[in-house]
Amino acid sequence: MAEELILLDEWLSMFGMRARIALAEKGIKYVYKEEDLDNKSQMLLQMNPIHKKIPVLIHKGKPICESINIVEYIDEVWNESVPFLPSDPYQKSQARFWADFVNKKVGDVGGRIWPGRRDEIEVAKKELIEGLKELEIVLGDKPYFGGDTFGYVDIALIPFYTWFYTYEELCNFKVEAECDKLIAWAKRCKQRESVSKSVADEKEVYEYVVNYRKRFDLD
Amino acid sequence: MAEELILLDEWLSMFGMRARIALAEKGIKYVYKEEDLDNKSQMLLQMNPIHKKIPVLIHKGKPICESINIVEYIDEVWNESVPFLPSDPYQKSQARFWADFVNKKVGDVGGRIWPGRRDEIEVAKKELIEGLKELEIVLGDKPYFGGDTFGYVDIALIPFYTWFYTYEELCNFKVEAECDKLIAWAKRCKQRESVSKSVADEKEVYEYVVNYRKRFDLD
Numbered sequence: 001m002a003e004e005l006i007l008l009d010e011w012l013s014m015f016g017m018r019a020r021i022a023l024a025e026k027g028i029k030y031v032y033k034e035e036d037l038d039n040k041s042q043m044l045l046q047m048n049p050i051h052k053k054i055p056v057l058i059h060k061g062k063p064i065c066e067s068i069n070i071v072e073y074i075d076e077v078w079n080e081s082v083p084f085l086p087s088d089p090y091q092k093s094q095a096r097f098w099a100d101f102v103n104k105k106v107g108d109v110g111g112r113i114w115p116g117r118r119d120e121i122e123v124a125k126k127e128l129i130e131g132l133k134e135l136e137i138v139l140g141d142k143p144y145f146g147g148d149t150f151g152y153v154d155i156a157l158i159p160f161y162t163w164f165y166t167y168e169e170l171c172n173f174k175v176e177a178e179c180d181k182l183i184a185w186a187k188r189c190k191q192r193e194s195v196s197k198s199v200a201d202e203k204e205v206y207e208y209v210v211n212y213r214k215r216f217d218l219d
Numbered sequence: 220m221a222e223e224l225i226l227l228d229e230w231l232s233m234f235g236m237r238a239r240i241a242l243a244e245k246g247i248k249y250v251y252k253e254e255d256l257d258n259k260s261q262m263l264l265q266m267n268p269i270h271k272k273i274p275v276l277i278h279k280g281k282p283i284c285e286s287i288n289i290v291e292y293i294d295e296v297w298n299e300s301v302p303f304l305p306s307d308p309y310q311k312s313q314a315r316f317w318a319d320f321v322n323k324k325v326g327d328v329g330g331r332i333w334p335g336r337r338d339e340i341e342v343a344k345k346e347l348i349e350g351l352k353e354l355e356i357v358l359g360d361k362p363y364f365g366g367d368t369f370g371y372v373d374i375a376l377i378p379f380y381t382w383f384y385t386y387e388e389l390c391n392f393k394v395e396a397e398c399d400k401l402i403a404w405a406k407r408c409k410q411r412e413s414v415s416k417s418v419a420d421e422k423e424v425y426e427y428v429v430n431y432r433k434r435f436d437l438d
Binding site: 059 | 269278281283284285288289291292295296308309311312315316319320353
């Protein structure tokens with residue numbers, strides 16, 4: 001019954017990677033369907049008619065959209081293993097706050113870098129570094145954002161590590177020089193098979209972005 | 220022990236109203252502290268150092284930030300009454316999806332209308348109407364977004380009703396002419412004391428906006 005669970009995704013999407021990591025952490029089998037976002041499938045248009053975006057998790061024919069929502073759904077449905085979210089309401093509210101912070105200060109800001117003009121990149125670079133520094137403070141000396149166990153905020157943030165090389169090349173800086181503990185955390189996460197097998201190759205992401213920027217004459 | 224629960228808020232904030240409605244629905248007593256956002260209090264800066272925004276719910280000295288997060292926290296901590304969120308994971312994921320939709324397609328879009336220049340308002344008006352029409356489709360013939368009971372998506376959306384008059388005056392349209400079922404839903408919600416006592420007066424909101432627009436020479 002693997003067909004009962006389908007992930008509509010695109011290989012380099014950090015949002016898609018969140019879903020892949022969450023599914024791998026829970027040891028769930030699913031059918032992966034790569035979308036061509038220049039030519040979206042009928043299935044994607046039917047399953048996410050509102051935003052028409054990946055990732056979409058289709059469980060028993062019903063779609064769940066938005067990556068953080070998908071991670072939370074997976075955590076609730078396959079609830080026999082270690083949960084991604086803490087059970088304490090306050091700790092849970094903090095995890096949700098920081099996942100939202102990742103969306104805004106890494107996701108949205110990163111989304112202004114890779115397809116951005118040079119002047120936009122300079123502004124976004126500064127904001128990105130600020131955001132990553134805030135995250136490093138929150139991480140502190142813990143092995144993971146969730147404490148001793150890999151969890152919700154880790155899943156929300158780690159896919160962006162795959163994009164750091166692209167941000168670094170386009171912005172001319174090194175994340176490690178700014179946030180060495182965050183890089184140590186990312187390497188720790190990458191040792192997990194659930195992460196290493198779910199994320200894209202950083203050089204392939206960069207190559208894609210370089211080609212995209214050439215195509216739209218952005219440099 | 221009312222001091223154990225404090226809400227930092229601003230009277231016309233739709234996000235603050237969400238927190239007020241959620242607290243009123245649960246019958247929870249709290250101390251309301253009005254913030255002057257031109258001159259933020261030390262308490263606000265300490266309790267939300269990242270975004271420095273209202274609303275902030277402070278429970279036993281610990282802050283919960285971001286309005287949707289606050290609503291979910293209230294639902295989890297005071298869990299003896301009818302819950303805001305359904306218990307079924309799929310239904311829950313749908314409620315979260317639509318609350319996020321409200322943030323993006325009503326909140327963000329509305330946030331481009333009231334302090335916007337005339338050309339920005341025209342673009343945003345079209346998007347706002349599209350967003351409200353989508354919401355009306357989702358509501359369908361149900362009394363509330365949650366079905367028979369007032370819940371999560373209702374709490375996320377109803378504060379914007381207070382702002383409809385402002386959007387209508389600035390954009391020169393009537394929400395009811397576009398979405399009559401949505402207005403019927405809003406009036407139904409407004410009959411609840413938890414809503415009517417928690418929301419601002421629509422004319423006072425408009426007056427504030429008119430003064431703001433004069434101050435920044437936006438018309």
